Amino acid sequence: xxxxxxxxxxxxxxxxxxxxxxxxxxxxxxxxxxxxxxxxxxxxxxxxxxxxxxxxxxxxxxxxxxxxxxxxxxxxxxxxxxxxxxxxxxxxxxxxxxxxxxxxxxxxxxxxxx
Amino acid sequence: xxxxxxxxxxxxxxxxxxxxxxxxxxxxxxxxxxxxxxxxxxxxxxxxxxxxxxxxxxxxxxxxxxxxxxxxxxxxxxxxxxxxxxxxxxxxxxxxxxxxxxxxxxxxxxxxx
Numbered sequence: 001x002x003x004x005x006x007x008x009x010x011x012x013x014x015x016x017x018x019x020x021x022x023x024x025x026x027x028x029x030x031x032x033x034x035x036x037x038x039x040x041x042x043x044x045x046x047x048x049x050x051x052x053x054x055x056x057x058x059x060x061x062x063x064x065x066x067x068x069x070x071x072x073x074x075x076x077x078x079x080x081x082x083x084x085x086x087x088x089x090x091x092x093x094x095x096x097x098x099x100x101x102x103x104x105x106x107x108x109x110x111x112x113x114x
Numbered sequence: 115x116x117x118x119x120x121x122x123x124x125x126x127x128x129x130x131x132x133x134x135x136x137x138x139x140x141x142x143x144x145x146x147x148x149x150x151x152x153x154x155x156x157x158x159x160x161x162x163x164x165x166x167x168x169x170x171x172x173x174x175x176x177x178x179x180x181x182x183x184x185x186x187x188x189x190x191x192x193x194x195x196x197x198x199x200x201x202x203x204x205x206x207x208x209x210x211x212x213x214x215x216x217x218x219x220x221x222x223x224x225x226x227x
Contacts, residue, residue: 033215042118042205042217043159056214089157100147100209105159 002026004106006092012112013082021077021109025094032075033103034067035091043091048099049075082113116141118208120218127196128226135191135221137206143167146210148189150180153220154202165189167210193223201225 005024013019025032031050035043045059049069057067064082069075079086089108095101117140127133139148150162163173165182173180177194193200203220 040219042207042220045214045216048214059214091159093159099214102149102161102164103215104161105151107156107158 004092004094004104006090006106006109008109009107010110010112012114014114015082015084017082019079019082019111021079021090021092021111023075023077023092023094023106025073025075025092026104029094029096029104030072031095031098031101031103032069033093033095034075034077035093037089037091037108046077046090050098079111082111084113087111087113116143116146116208116210116213116216118206118216118218120204120206120221122221123219124222124224126224126226129198130195132192132194133196133223135193135204135206135223137189137191137218139187139189139206139208141208141210141213143210146208148182149207149209149215150189150191151205151207151217152202153205159205162191196225198225198227 007022033048034046037043047067048056052069052072064080067077089110091105091108093103093105095103119138146167148165152160170182179192181190201224203222205217205220207215207217209215
């Protein structure tokens with residue numbers, strides 16, 4: 001079956017602009033996660049959805065970052081007033097049920113803020 | 115709090131050699147789950163294995179094997195008869211309690227033909 005998909009694969013924007021990154025999880029997976037990966041580092045947790053609600057958003061770095069999953073499937077990560085330090089690969093993952101299940105990752109969106 | 119340490123930043127071996135990637139973890143919880151993921155140059159994280167804290171049996175899958183030792187808080191990964199396609203960054207990860215999935219910093223493995 002289809003894996004996790006993310007769009008766009010690459011996004012270049014200017015400092016101060018707003019961006020949206022989309023994640024389409026594996027069909028039937030109730031849990032969805034966003035991570036950020038900087039060069040040479042492991043993925044860092046941002047937010048976890050169980051169904052439509054954010055069960056844990058403790059990893060969001062500040063209030064410029066926001067994510068939604070209105071119908072319990074597709075999720076959008078939104079970044080306002082982008083800064084150069086936001087440049088990274090943003091990874092989305094999904095799992096069948098909860099946090100301790102295996103998470104399956106998408107290919108990521110490489111965000112570059114100029 | 116939980117932590118994963120992958121002390122080997124980079125490893126290079128000649129094709130067909132065996133190689134072991136080390137992973138040491140820290141957690142206060144008795145119930146936890148350990149994972150290994152592979153990240154090839156394409157960038158996508160590929161799931162390799164999930165192991166819970168109550169199952170200390172070693173696992174073998176083809177050329178891959180994993181050695182889980184609670185006494186030393188280690189979950190090491192061995193590739194036997196390495197191949198060029200094994201070149202990638204490998205991540206060990208841990209989840210326990212109410213924590214989120216925590217990754218190590220990864221080990222970049224290069225297989226020299």
